Amino acid sequence: MTGTVFSRSLRARLVGATLSTAAIALAALVFLVVLRSGQTLRDQAQEVSTWSEAQLSDRLFSDAKLAAARLQMQREDVERRFATMAERWDVAKAVFSGNTVAASELMRPALTLADLDGAIAFDINLRALTADRVEADLLAANAALETTPIAAALRAVMARNDREHPTGFAMSVRWNDGLSKALAAEESGAVADVFGRPVFDDFGEVIGGLVGYRVLRRHEPLMTAFASLSGRDVFILAGQNLLSSAGADSAVQLGSTSRAELHTVIGAEKVARCIPQVPDIRLCVAAPLRELQQLTGKVVGIGEESSRSLLRTLSVAACLTLCLVAVVLLILSNRITRPLVRVTQIVSEVARGNWQVSVPDIDRADEVGDIARAVVVLEHSLSERDQLRDDVFRQNTILTDRERQLQEQNERFDAALNNMSQGLCMFGFHGRLKVFNAQFCRIYGIARDELEAEPTHAEVRRLAGLADWSSAEGGPVRRTLTKTLADDRCVEITVEPMADGGWVETHEDVTASVTAQARITHLATHDALTGLSNRILLADRLAAAFADYAGEGRAFTVICLDLDDFKGINDTLGHPAGDELLRQVGRRLTTLCPPGGTIARLGGDEFAIILFEADLPKGVLALAEEILVQLRRPFLLAGQFVSVDGSLGIAVSSAEDADGDDLLRRADVALYAAKADGGRRVRVFEPEMEERQNQRRWLERELRLAIRDEQIELHYQPLFDLTTNAVTSFEALARWHHPERGMISPGEFIPVAEATGLIDALGAYVLKLACSDALTWPGNLRVAVNISPIQFREGNLDQFVEEILRTTRLPSHRLELEITESVILSQDQASLDMLSRLRRLGVRFSMDDFGTGYSSLSSLNTFRFDKIKLDQSFVRNLLETDEAAAIVHVVAELGRILKITTTAEGVETPEQLARLRASGFSEVQGYLLSKPIPAAAVVAFLNAQETLHAAA
Ligand code: C2E
Ligand code: CA
Ligand code: CA
Numbered sequence: 001m002t003g004t005v006f007s008r009s010l011r012a013r014l015v016g017a018t019l020s021t022a023a024i025a026l027a028a029l030v031f032l033v034v035l036r037s038g039q040t041l042r043d044q045a046q047e048v049s050t051w052s053e054a055q056l057s058d059r060l061f062s063d064a065k066l067a068a069a070r071l072q073m074q075r076e077d078v079e080r081r082f083a084t085m086a087e088r089w090d091v092a093k094a095v096f097s098g099n100t101v102a103a104s105e106l107m108r109p110a111l112t113l114a115d116l117d118g119a120i121a122f123d124i125n126l127r128a129l130t131a132d133r134v135e136a137d138l139l140a141a142n143a144a145l146e147t148t149p150i151a152a153a154l155r156a157v158m159a160r161n162d163r164e165h166p167t168g169f170a171m172s173v174r175w176n177d178g179l180s181k182a183l184a185a186e187e188s189g190a191v192a193d194v195f196g197r198p199v200f201d202d203f204g205e206v207i208g209g210l211v212g213y214r215v216l217r218r219h220e221p222l223m224t225a226f227a228s229l230s231g232r233d234v235f236i237l238a239g240q241n242l243l244s245s246a247g248a249d250s251a252v253q254l255g256s257t258s259r260a261e262l263h264t265v266i267g268a269e270k271v272a273r274c275i276p277q278v279p280d281i282r283l284c285v286a287a288p289l290r291e292l293q294q295l296t297g298k299v300v301g302i303g304e305e306s307s308r309s310l311l312r313t314l315s316v317a318a319c320l321t322l323c324l325v326a327v328v329l330l331i332l333s334n335r336i337t338r339p340l341v342r343v344t345q346i347v348s349e350v351a352r353g354n355w356q357v358s359v360p361d362i363d364r365a366d367e368v369g370d371i372a373r374a375v376v377v378l379e380h381s382l383s384e385r386d387q388l389r390d391d392v393f394r395q396n397t398i399l400t401d402r403e404r405q406l407q408e409q410n411e412r413f414d415a416a417l418n419n420m421s422q423g424l425c426m427f428g429f430h431g432r433l434k435v436f437n438a439q440f441c442r443i444y445g446i447a448r449d450e451l452e453a454e455p456t457h458a459e460v461r462r463l464a465g466l467a468d469w470s471s472a473e474g475g476p477v478r479r480t481l482t483k484t485l486a487d488d489r490c491v492e493i494t495v496e497p498m499a500d501g502g503w504v505e506t507h508e509d510v511t512a513s514v515t516a517q518a519r520i521t522h523l524a525t526h527d528a529l530t531g532l533s534n535r536i537l538l539a540d541r542l543a544a545a546f547a548d549y550a551g552e553g554r555a556f557t558v559i560c561l562d563l564d565d566f567k568g569i570n571d572t573l574g575h576p577a578g579d580e581l582l583r584q585v586g587r588r589l590t591t592l593c594p595p596g597g598t599i600a601r602l603g604g605d606e607f608a609i610i611l612f613e614a615d616l617p618k619g620v621l622a623l624a625e626e627i628l629v630q631l632r633r634p635f636l637l638a639g640q641f642v643s644v645d646g647s648l649g650i651a652v653s654s655a656e657d658a659d660g661d662d663l664l665r666r667a668d669v670a671l672y673a674a675k676a677d678g679g680r681r682v683r684v685f686e687p688e689m690e691e692r693q694n695q696r697r698w699l700e701r702e703l704r705l706a707i708r709d710e711q712i713e714l715h716y717q718p719l720f721d722l723t724t725n726a727v728t729s730f731e732a733l734a735r736w737h738h739p740e741r742g743m744i745s746p747g748e749f750i751p752v753a754e755a756t757g758l759i760d761a762l763g764a765y766v767l768k769l770a771c772s773d774a775l776t777w778p779g780n781l782r783v784a785v786n787i788s789p790i791q792f793r794e795g796n797l798d799q800f801v802e803e804i805l806r807t808t809r810l811p812s813h814r815l816e817l818e819i820t821e822s823v824i825l826s827q828d829q830a831s832l833d834m835l836s837r838l839r840r841l842g843v844r845f846s847m848d849d850f851g852t853g854y855s856s857l858s859s860l861n862t863f864r865f866d867k868i869k870l871d872q873s874f875v876r877n878l879l880e881t882d883e884a885a886a887i888v889h890v891v892a893e894l895g896r897i898l899k900i901t902t903t904a905e906g907v908e909t910p911e912q913l914a915r916l917r918a919s920g921f922s923e924v925q926g927y928l929l930s931k932p933i934p935a936a937a938v939v940a941f942l943n944a945q946e947t948l949h950a951a952a
Helices: 002-087 089-095 100-113 138-146 149-160 177-183 221-230 289-351 367-419 438-444 448-452 457-464 511-525 535-552 566-573 575-592 620-632 660-676 687-708 746-756 759-775 797-808 821-826 829-841 856-862 872-876 882-898 910-919 935-951
Strands: 118-123 128-131 169-174 191-200 206-215 233-238 241-246 253-257 262-266 270-277 281-288 423-427 433-436 479-484 490-497 503-509 556-564 598-603 606-612 635-637 640-642 645-652 682-684 712-721 727-738 742-744 782-786 815-819 844-850 867-870 901-905 923-925
Touching (some): 002 089, 002 100, 002 169, 002 262, 002 289, 089 100, 089 206, 100 128, 118 138, 149 169, 149 191, 270 289, 289 367, 438 448, 438 457, 438 503, 448 457, 535 598, 535 660, 556 575, 556 660, 566 821, 575 635, 620 645, 645 660, 712 935, 727 746, 746 759, 759 782, 782 844, 797 829, 821 844, 844 856, 867 872, 867 882, 872 882, 882 901
Parallel strands (some): 645 682, 727 782, 782 815, 901 923
Antiparallel strands (some): 118 128, 118 206, 233 241, 253 262, 270 281, 479 490, 490 503, 556 606, 556 645, 635 640, 712 727, 727 742
């Protein structure tokens, strides 16, 4: 609908606009034509008047020429007649007769016949002979003629003297006064036609000339006839003097000349055109002015009529054009706007989103066809555009989602980046910093904004103070570097190249881990307590030394050192003192050791030293002795001076050694031998030492099996009360009958069991067996069991003892545990508590080997023992040395005062027994009274004892 209205109004407007434009254009054209024709008419009138003047002038000119021609014809006629007259013999005779009257008489009629006014005859000398008029003054005439061209002309005519073809002359001349008077001509100032001819005699000779003349008449009949015939006025003027006229008034005066050479005729409503004539005269033809006006009016009228006609034609043509335009417009509008309306409707449909409308007129070859085809294209493109818009919308939604995800990822990335423990920075392929995190700034103390301007790698290195990081190490090459900063912090840098040519660096402050690593490395290769090398480093050094020896033959020596009775010091003075001793020993060894050597602590109180022979000018034995000397110098430990001793084993590199460890082993064997020999000495390795050690190993192996197979038996050695002489208890003593080797002493296998940890199993077995055996004994006889200090290390001895008492049902007061003072001195408070608990259970404690330790007395002070067993060494020396006797006496006294049972062991002689009894000892034990007896023999032994008592 909209399209139709639009199109209709468009059509109306198109037609209206075109028609009105055409009408206006035509009106303007007509107006212009009218304007132009008015102007043209005016111009035309001007032109016409000019043209009319020219026309009239031309006509008058023609008339003037006609008049002049008539005059000429008349003159020629006169000339012919004059020639005829001149040739008449009678005239010639008369003239040259000299008879003037006769001549005149004769000439008159001839002149009249020839229409001449007069004639003069001249002789050959040009002297006037006679004239037609008698009264003529011939002499004056001669003089007057000489001043005119007539004389010259006549002379020339006469000079030719051709009778057969005579020639003359004709000319018009103005009469001058002299000539007029001489010729007696009436007309003064007149114009005359003069003719001249030669005159021949009978013989044909020139005898003179004849000149005739005809003066212009006031009213020439010829002119008058012409005037009446043509209706013109004709007049001939000399200057302003009227010489002749016809049809006009006699008094004529010419006014000024117009462009068309027309003269006004003063005093008359006429105009005249003049043509000059010879001599010096004008022939004018005049016509009335009215004629000119009539001509002009006629021509202007024709112009106006043609203008009007043009206007009429124009108007009609304009109307026809308008109609034609209207019709063409209507046709065109039908041809164009109707399809346009349809196209408009379709475009409206398309605009409403209906792209399936079929478009007509697409086959048309004109612009409407173009529009229709364009609409089809539009339809397609709109449809595509809509599809595209949908696609774009979908894409946009996806993109928005992606952007949001990307944003989230970015935020997470930022959070991750800035919360990572490592510093991170990323460089682009051109080597400029692209990304960095907060930790990176923190590590190097760089302000964020210093890195914002994408500095180069070199600038970043400078800012970070990584001066020793050369540019050769920069760039996208995978590597890990560790750099030390000015403040000694260590930074580990990992460079990871990226596909685009850039790289990522992670920077981590690894100071702590590097320090820890260094510490770990140190700890791994050094002894924490003394700072000396440990076993691992020693093994390395041994391997290196052996390689040197094997390669260059550089002999070397290994010394193994063990402190004698370090355990005792440890136990008595405490672990801190023991540790301090080890540190001081380390320092002394370091002082003694030559620079190339290596000192290692192998564990406990064991040390090993590697020395090169070349570094020992005095030999290794001298150094070993010096070590012993230095060890024996007192050490200040826990506020007191302590002297220690040591055992040293030496092994010198030899061809038999398979490796460095072999040498160490040999040194250790030598040390063991030194120890076995009682310590405090240096032993150099000998092959037999190895044999002994092998035996020890064998023993260990066999002992393990013996314990497992319960091959260990217990023998019991009784203890006697010196007051009653009765058996108070039995001490359980381990006995091992080896199937091959026979009896093996506990003095031999107990240390092996202690050294190898087998003592725990053996101790448990012995305790259990002793308790069960004791249950078979009569009365309240106690059983004493030796407990090795090693057995206290586990920390659960009390529970273990309690358990055995419960399972064997042996009353606790029947069990006595024999321990050495080292147990008391070495144990901490927890162990003491453990002993006290056992005591509270009712178990009794004996201090074994009293007097051999360092602080036997102080042990008594620390723990309440039930019994003191004086070491047998004192009993052995009792009768030999006063000191031993004094000690026996003091111990007996001590027991009495402390109310502790005192037992003396190793009593072998009656004298010893007597002295002990005298000293006041409570109990005795020894071979004198009874050797240890098998368990099975105990009851019989007791029975025999009762019998003895009874006998006594
Ligand atoms: P000890 O505890 O001092 O035991 C006494 C040692 O002296 C025993 O030697 C005993 O046979 C011996 N003896 C007793 N009277 C005399 C004498 O008049 N003269 C001489 N010369 N010796 C005498 P044995 O049985 O060889 O034991 C040696 C050491 O072995 C014991 O010394 C004890 O410390 C240890 N031992 C023995 N059996 C065990 C055991 O079952 N457990 C633990 N932990 N140690 C044990
Ligand atoms: Ca004992
Ligand atoms: Ca003992």
